[in-house]
Amino acid sequence: MITSSRFTARRRGLAAACAAAALALTLAACGSPGNSSSMPGMDHGAASSVSSSPSASPAMGDMPGMDMASGNGLSDTQGGYRLTSKDATLPSGKQTAYRFTITGPDSKPVTDFALDQTKRMHFYAIRSDLTGFQHIHPTPAADGTWSADLASLAAGSWRMFASFTPDAGSGKGKDFVLSRTLTVPGNATKTPLPAATTTTEVDGYTITVEGEPMAGMAHPLTVSVSKDGKPVTDLQPYLDTYAHLTAFHEGDAAFAHLHPTTKVTGDHGGPDLSFHAELPTSGNWRLFLQFRTGGTLHTAALTLRVG
Known part of the structure; x- marks a missing residue:
């Protein structure tokens, strides 16, 4: 009986240690919000019009993300x-x-x-x-x-x-x-890429990105949409999804496309959209998030640092 009790105690201790380790890994993968930027937008602060028509790109099998x-x-x-x-x-x-x-x-x-x-x-x-x-x-x-x-x-x-x-x-x-x-042709002036951030604004909406993707690895990414400090819950379907997310790599403009895994259920999407992020190269990526509310297409931009 003593031997059996010691064995049971050891097994419970081992299980607790494993659970603690798993929790630590989960928390590390979730990431946390960082600095906000006052320079969002497609032209790094300058005006530029984006098409108001829907658009998208393919997924990889049954695991959405970069193709x-x-x-x-x-x-x-x-x-x-x-x-x-x-x-x-x-x-x-x-x-x-x-x-x-x-x-x-x-x-x-x-x-x-x-x-x-x-x-x-x-x-x-x-x-x-x-x-x-x-x-x-x-x-x-x-x-x-x-x-x-x-x-x-x-x-x-x-x-x-x-x-x-x-x-x-x-x-x-x-x-x-x-x-x-x-x-x-013309006198081209290079616009510096805004610093990496987790928050940007467009048309009165605040976009927050949570997650810390690593180059070449699939990683969860969450995008939250709010307005006037309140969660947005009226996102409309946009090409069979609630948002379209495109990324371009600083330096070579390498392309990546990601889209949410959140199920579409009518005109009440949000505030949180889940993405599978798989960006192949480390460095800065410029993200362009497109979403629709009230029949209007909005495009927000921010710089994401990939380790």
């Missing part, structure tokens, strides 16, 4: 598919169109694309200093040429991303993100 099949989006070619365009420059200071084609392994224009969160093509434009973010949905022509109607572009170097899923051929069902760079 690993798409890589970092910094190439115009992947798996035999190529993004081609005759537009090497575009004018500054006015609305303009960027025309491009996706060709397949047979070098012919691809015209059959699957719906991805209600759209067949998602297009992003970002300047090299991560300002001027635009997320729009281009229009296809019968010959496979797409036309992306861009808002005014500031002078400088830009990268244009196309996110799509072929619905036929060798790439059927696979997610791709391809990109090309172009130049907008």
Whole structure:
């Protein structure tokens, strides 16, 4: 009986130690809010209009997050598919169109694309200093040429991303993100990237991000939305989700897309949205969160530090 009692005591002690260790790991993974920034926005404080139409990007299997099949989006070619365009420059200071084609392994224009969160093509434009973010949905022509109607572009170097899923051929069902760079002539002034923060504001809404993602590792990320100090609970569905989250890496503008795992249940989303974050490279990432309330699309931006 004495031996049995000592064994039971040891086992209970071991179980308690394991539980304490597990709790410590959980608390460490949750992260905590940090500093707030007075410089949010797509142009790091300058005005820039983002498309008011819905947009999104693919998930990885049944675990939403960055689409690993798409890589970092910094190439115009992947798996035999190529993004081609005759537009090497575009004018500054006015609305303009960027025309491009996706060709397949047979070098012919691809015209059959699957719906991805209600759209067949998602297009992003970002300047090299991560300002001027635009997320729009281009229009296809019968010959496979797409036309992306861009808002005014500031002078400088830009990268244009196309996110799509072929619905036929060798790439059927696979997610791709391809990109090309172009130049907008003029006197380009680089805007410094705002410091990393966990809070930003847009259109009267306060966005708070909790979580400390590590490079190359899947990690939970929580985004909370409030207004006038009160939790927001009227987020409307936006492309079959409550928010769209895109990230670009400082220095090379590598692309990553994340979206919430929160179930959509009508026009009363929020205040908390859960994301699976998997950012492949350490350093600063500029995050652009898009969400809809009252029929209006809002876009908030903040810098997130990834260890």
